Amino acid sequence: MKSHQSAQTMKPATAAKKLGVYLPATPAEFQEGVVSRAELNELQANPPEWLRELRQNGPHPRPVVASKLGVSIAGLARGGVTEALTTEQIEAVRSEMPEWLVKERATQAEVRKEAARLKRRDAERDAEEEQPAHS
Template sequence: MKPETAAKKLGVLLDATPDEFRAAPVTRDELAALQAEPPEWLATLRREGPHPRSVVAAKLGVSNSGLARAGITDPLTSAEIKALLEAPPAWLVEERARQAGVRAEKRRIAERDAERAARGDDGRGGGGGGAGV
């Protein structure tokens, strides 16, 4: 696989990886070995960053779209993320509230669908025979 894909699967920023990692394709066995026993450079990147957008969003408890709305386009380090969490700016408070609302709605829909499935009701209405008489 491409180094970019491997970096994404490892949860690290490709530009922060060593040159030798970026220079050649990564086999599935090599990826598995990196996941099972991360070398020091990988452990340091995961611990300190800079982190890719998806990791930053997860650590802040917001969506990738929330980062974009806030104008966060650059990778952040763990220290920068920690500083944001310790003294959250208004955008972070708003985005975390928005994300909490989205999660609550997803839970509500999942519960509703589970209830319908338990009743055998697919939620599309019932009884009608379509175009026939």
């Protein structure tokens, strides 16, 4: 028996998210169509010029902006950054190093440190549970 697999498609917003690009900056034909899994794979494997340009220069979606600045998306919002930024704008924020960015980066560092501590604690607990009990 052959299994028939229909082509999976996704909305442009989903495809843009998976590609790490800001949907309003993509070409109209991308925004207005649907994207199949095969098309998404092809875009990832062989990005066209417009996709390379967007990934390099932006405007970038908030998750990418947050990552490039080393803060959370909520930290961006607290810092007043609600719009997509270009690579040049991100570099300008980095070079200005406003107080909110310093504070949010410190917050991110604490969050990462706590996550690492919890991961170590859980690993230690798991290791203890695997040890045979002594009678």
